[in-house]
Amino acid sequence: MSPREAGETLMHAEIKADGARRINFARLASMREAGLIVIILALCIAMSFASPHFLTWGNFRAMLMSFSIEGIVVVGMTILLIVGGIDLSVGSVVCFSMVVSGALFLAGLDPWTASLIGIGVSALIGAAMGFFVTVVGLNHFITSLAAMVIVRGLCLVITKGTPLSLFTLPPAFKAVGQGSFHGLPYVIIIFVVVVAIFDFLLRRATAFRKVFYTGSNEKAAQFSGIKTKQVKFWVTVLCSTLAGFAGVIYMARFGAATPTFGAGMELNIIAAAVIGGASLNGGSGTIFGAILGMALLSVVTSSLILLDVSVYWQDMIKGCILLAAVSIDHFLHRKKS
């Protein structure tokens, strides 16, 4: 065999190996999602035997409703985790957006404009946090911890500690949270649209590719001409904006604005994103995965309720699921390397 022929054979071999590896990598990336789907389905099947109420459209609708609005916040959180940040203030911001919009409505503004302003001030909170993170140089954890407390305080100040009753909201606005289209609640439609848009953007849009670069290795991203501070700033703003958006939908759904609403929500949301494969070190995560994480937590909660398990057990069990998911991930990663 001449050296040239040998070289060609080698190249063919490489190309083949290439093809084989591609499939493997695709499989590896979707393994997390596939695993979650299997677990969720298994849980559903098991529950369908345990409780006759589980496999009903009503129960499914209730579960979907329960995590649809939180799911919008999860989208923002996942993107922020990918860039290497974290936001503990989302629960407070959801509430703030709700309270501000509600107060403005009570002050005489039409609810749509009031909602836009609510989302706007949420974005401003994100911008303020982004400023402290990128310009002052604090880390996301501490900055958002401070924001969580400050914004919660603002909610209490605005409402003087009592829930705002918004039963006078016009029906057209309430429909966003309570109505449905041919039996499908608008809340679920909005949720699916938001997830689909951002999942697509995250996989395909150039701007979001920069999010992955920055989260994977910020220094290397800077040395590739990527303005990582801008990226981090805008992702922080996006996360708060989506939380604000969720806030006004909650307002439409409940017809009220409670100053204590959303306390502790951030932990649920971070847990969902992490169960879905997002890494606290940045650089990895998918929105689809995070939503599956959310779905898993929701199915578990629903199951526990149907099984008449005391609500006091719920948090403990959720925590154990989080720990298990992260441990499995750690174990798989170690095996790979």
Add this chain to the structure above:
Amino acid sequence: MSPSHSQRPSQEHGVTETPILEIRGLSKAFGPVKALSDVRFELKRGEIHALCGENGAGKSTLMNMIAGVLQPDHGEILIDGTRVSIPSPSAAQRLGIALVHQEIALCQDATVAENIYMAAINARRAPLMNFNRLYAEAQKVMDLLAPIPVRTRVADLSISNQQLVEIAKALTLDCKVLMLDEPTAALTESEAQRLFAIVRGLRDRGISVVYISHRMAEIFSLCDRVTVFRDGHYVATDPIAQSSPDDVVRKMVGREITQLYPDKLAPQEPGRLLLSVEGLSDGDRFSGVNLELHAGEILGIGGLIGAGRSEIAQTICGLRPAASGTVTLDGKALHIRSYSDAVKAGLVYLSEDRKGSGVFLDMPIAANVSALDLGKLTGSLGMLDRKAEDRQASDLTRQLGVRMAGIDARVSTLSGGNQQKVAIAKQLSIDPKVIIMDEPTRGIDVGAKVEIHRLLRQLAAKSTGIIVISSELPELIGLCDRVMVVREGKIAGELGADELGEEAIIMLASGVRNSSNQEKQAQNVA
């Protein structure tokens, strides 16, 4: 050249001295990959023994097994003639074996002293620390190497000083066998010389040293014997006196490298002016830097670590702010506010810290290659054209000969040399006018090094401007057409092709003399 026959270790049968460390038939596999197969190695009492091989030859795996970090699949390790098992690093310490890793593993937030005596502090039973004594003892050890104050936080030290702390730490372990894995990779010439003196001193005190290095000059000036591994196999052990760098390199790569460096540019009139820097200062680390780069040439920048070479390069590219000065690229004055401006103009910088800031380790190769300019891969709606991205990555990786499973493989799965090629592919993706490369071949095996050098020469021939910053003198001399030497933030002088030599560069870098031009001027004035 006639192939010189390697001689067997002379004392194999003669003197019956048992070696301090002997390895027999050792094998280790990681999954399907055989890292070591049936290797042997013998370390005599009081010798400095070089262990050579390309990256992936199995040197580090062997060191890690001797140091108790990894366990062998088969084979024996003998200390002083007795068979031992070394289940953990602390077991290795008890046997008198110390390993200085290639990568720095210090507690960044602790002081130098606390790091140096970490093992001793860990073993202490007393509940309280006597810090004054700790500092005094640590300073004694540290002063053997360099006058680094031991109360300093490790994070505040330069990389080369951290490396020295790492070595000082090993010195406190009262070892019989000291293994140094590329200890000079981050050291300056003078620090390296001081380290050699210390290693020789240790040998004279009866400590046996295993010395891993890619630098032939060091091995031949420091070591007594050399063992070569190739692809996980033992190749040969020779006394240094009966070997030569060519011989060792040939055994390492298993093929004759007739020429380690590509041919230089024929002495012709220089091409057009590609890059010109005038009076560049950053108001801190360097000032008054002038340099010119012509098409077709490779300009080297030498100097001690910390002299300001990387800072100058980063300032030219807009990665650091400039206080004054002008940069002209291909006849156009550049107004660079950020690195992305430089990239747009066609001026790119390859970082010296490959893993820290050169590549995205946990991202696919294709995404790494396209990081510098996403714009040209972006469609009208702001969406990334994945097909174009894959095509670009396939083309460039093939051109650079990156050995990989596929362009979707993560960069972390590649060897150091191939990671560097990916980083270079990223630079080439924008078809740059000028590339400034900071230590482009640091920690890369000989084969990949030669390939990268050849590539740089090809790029230069196609009139891409190349500037290479290097601490390796043979690289500067072998590769570059012209070398500028930086000392304490100023250009100390420039050496043309006919003046290039290790001595000349060291003299300029260390301030023994200034450039020949300045000398002449000084004489004229006198």
